[in-house]
Amino acid sequence: MTSKQRNSVADGTAARERVGTRYRDPALAEELSHVTWNSTLDVMLSHRSVRYYLDQPLPANTLELVVAAAQSAASTSNLQAWSVIAVEDKDRKARLAGYAADQKHIHDAPLLLVFVADLARLRAISDERGHAGVALDYIEAFIFAIADAAFAAQNAAVAIESLGLGCCYIGAMRNDPQAVANELGLPDESMVVFGMTVGRPDPAVATDVKPRLPQGIILHRERYTQIDPELMAAYEARMREFQAEQNMRNIDWTEQTAARIKDVAALTGRHVLTDFLKARGFGLK
Known part of the structure; x- marks a missing residue:
């Protein structure tokens, strides 16, 4: 067997394993086993949220390397309308955790990155140049x-995982947006x-790795199509299998999803975001 053939076999095996784990769909895994595989795809399809961390510091310059990856992401018209705040102080992490459902992994992780939608910097640049900055409203x-x-953030996540580290997004940072903004000293026209x-x-x-919806539900070709009940039923079965393996509560994904959006209480405080944004100077016209 030639080196090229050995690589092809290895690539096919990796693709089959990663796609199979992500979708639990043997047919799709076999179909995609013929693609050209690489380490980037391997990292991306292996993504999982990590909530348990060793009590160890990160390697030197990890933060700067991750931010370099984050800044290499696409940006609307190169406006770069975002910022990231690195929080390593244990007391500050504890306070932020208190605003975000007191999730244990916020306390335990050596680093918390807080990603900010940042129009404040653009406003300052506009003012300095003597422009009205009307579009920002x-x-x-x-x-x-x-x-x-x-x-x-997604570029950062891929970089983090490529380094053998783990990460977990914290949407609960929006539960009490004003308290978080105060803690981090955010200016008007910026929000976490x-x-x-x-x-x-x-x-x-x-x-x-948590199974995702079948591609037949997510991928629409040429025009939008409605949910295929058979595909959804297959996904429910795969999720129940995953839940059993992970000792998780057994519940249909559709029921869990519907409960997450059923009423204002399900928003866990985030129903005030429109008022919060307007109070912080966002025009939202």
Whole structure:
């Protein structure tokens, strides 16, 4: 067997394993086993949220390397309308955790990254140049700031995992947005989009890759299509299998999803975000 053939076999095996784990769909795993595989795909398809960390510091310059990866993400018109705040102080992490459902991994992780949709910097640049900055008063500006922060964060997550570290997004940073803004000294026209814990995963706590919806539900070709009940039923079965393996509560994904959006209480304080944003100077026209 030639070197090229050996690589092809290895690539096919890796693709089959990673796709199979992500979707629990043997047919799709076999179909994609013929693609050209690489280490980037391997990292991306192996993603899992890590909530248990070793009590160890990160390697030197990890933060700067991760931020370099984050800044390499796409940005709307190169406006770079985002910022990230690195929090390592234990007391500050504890206070922020208190605003975010007191999640233990915020306390335990050596690093908390807080991603910010940041129009304040653009406003300052506009003022310095003597322009009115009218476009910043429209919801489009808010959307591109959120998008830029999300692009950057996902690049950061891939970089973190490529280094053998783990991370977990913290959407609960929006539960009490004013308290978080005060703690971090955020200026008007900026808001926290989410946090991200970073650390060395604790190998004693095994977490598997969570199955995602079938591509037939997510991927639409040419025009939008409605949910295929058979595909959804297959996904429910895969999720129940995953829940049993992880000793999680057995519940249909659709029921869990519907409960997450059923009423205002399900928003865990985030129903005030529109008022919060307007009070902080976002125009949202």
